[in-house]
Amino acid sequence: VEARARTIGAAAVHTADGISVSVQANCGSVADAQAAMAAGADGCGLLRTEFLFLGRAAAPDIGEQRATYRAIFEALPERPITVRLLDVGGDKPAPYLSLPAEENPALGLRGIRVALSRPEILEAQLSAILGLPVPGPLRIMVPMVASAHEMAAVRAVLDRLRGDTAVALGAMVETPAAAIGADLIAAEADFLSIGSNDLTQYALAADRGNAAVAAMLDGLHPGVLRLIAETCTRAGSTPVSVCGGLAADPMAAPILIGLGVRTLSVPPAQVALTKALVTTLTVTAAASHARQALACASAAEVRALARRFAEELS
Ligand code: PEP
Numbered sequence: 559v560e561a562r563a564r565t566i567g568a569a570a571v572h573t574a575d576g577i578s579v580s581v582q583a584n585c586g587s588v589a590d591a592q593a594a595m596a597a598g599a600d601g602c603g604l605l606r607t608e609f610l611f612l613g614r615a616a617a618p619d620i621g622e623q624r625a626t627y628r629a630i631f632e633a634l635p636e637r638p639i640t641v642r643l644l645d646v647g648g649d650k651p652a653p654y655l656s657l658p659a660e661e662n663p664a665l666g667l668r669g670i671r672v673a674l675s676r677p678e679i680l681e682a683q684l685s686a687i688l689g690l691p692v693p694g695p696l697r698i699m700v701p702m703v704a705s706a707h708e709m710a711a712v713r714a715v716l717d718r719l720r721g722d723t724a725v726a727l728g729a730m731v732e733t734p735a736a737a738i739g740a741d742l743i744a745a746e747a748d749f750l751s752i753g754s755n756d757l758t759q760y761a762l763a764a765d766r767g768n769a770a771v772a773a774m775l776d777g778l779h780p781g782v783l784r785l786i787a788e789t790c791t792r793a794g795s796t797p798v799s800v801c802g803g804l805a806a807d808p809m810a811a812p813i814l815i816g817l818g819v820r821t822l823s824v825p826p827a828q829v830a831l832t833k834a835l836v837t838t839l840t841v842t843a844a845a846s847h848a849r850q851a852l853a854c855a856s857a858a859e860v861r862a863l864a865r866r867f868a869e870e871l872s
């Protein structure tokens with residue numbers, strides 16, 4: 559796989575049985591977008607726009623936002639770009655928003671809840687994005703969705719602002735409610751993208767920032783995998799991607815593909831290896847591997863199974 563990764567470049571990849579899998583990059587800066595392009599990414603599957611909002615005294619205005627998005631778009635010509643709407647709150651504080659102090663911020667005002675409680679933030683961000691020439695397919699993604707009506711609320715603002723710009727609107731699946739209710743969310747979304755970092759935190763009730771529970775925080779826990787399987791099944795014909803850390807884990811990617819995921823978004827440095835890994839699998843074998851993983855009793859058992867699967871591939 560390592561040898562293949564060195565030569566794969568920007569080529570589109572498919573599995574050994576001919577199913578195409580898009581390997582995109584997670585970006586949080588212009589430098590990441592350049593690295594994604596250099597690594598041969600098929601697009602940006604997660605643009606973390608909060609990098610523009612954190613660690614500063616005042617919110618960026620529309621002009622500043624637009625200039626930054628423009629630089630990122632220009633670094634990824636003709637590639638699909640998935641812009642995630644501002645995801646602050648929880649473990650990502652933005653002091654100038656003066657959000658109320660919370661006893662339990664991970665369960666508080668975060669992600670799309672912030673934007674829906676401050677419509678001017680959502681409108682400014684959407685206006686900044688929509689005012690730009692679009693270099694490839696544009697997708698906008700909503701973080702921390704728990705209910706379908708949140709998607710409908712964002713869609714209403716988007717439709718008011720977008721003019722004739724074609725834009726797909728997707729929901730991140732980061733809460734167990736969104737996973738179990740993926741059919742309801744999909745009815746209001748053009749695509750779903752699983753944020754496995756938060757989905758794992760909420761499924762296992764283990765704070766992703768707390769070292770005392772870090773050892774239990776494994777996205778290959780069968781409880782998390784069952785939520786991902788449920789998401790893929792309930793999504794029906796709505797495409798499902800994974801943009802959390804699980805997508806970049808070589809032990810996890812075959813299981814995700816076996817469950818029906820066809821887009822993986824990983825850090826730029828993992829793009830080539832992930833593409834190479836895809837070419838070594840068949841969807842048929844990955845699907846039967848995934849079924850076995852869902853029947854395991856622990857993350858450790860899934861990891862042992864995944865190691866055996868990887869050995870058989872090489
Ligand atoms: C996730 O939760 O998996 C995700 C991609 O978002 P973030 O890590 O930025 O919360």
Ligand code: MG
Nearest residue numbers: 732753755756
């Ligand atoms: Mg998240």
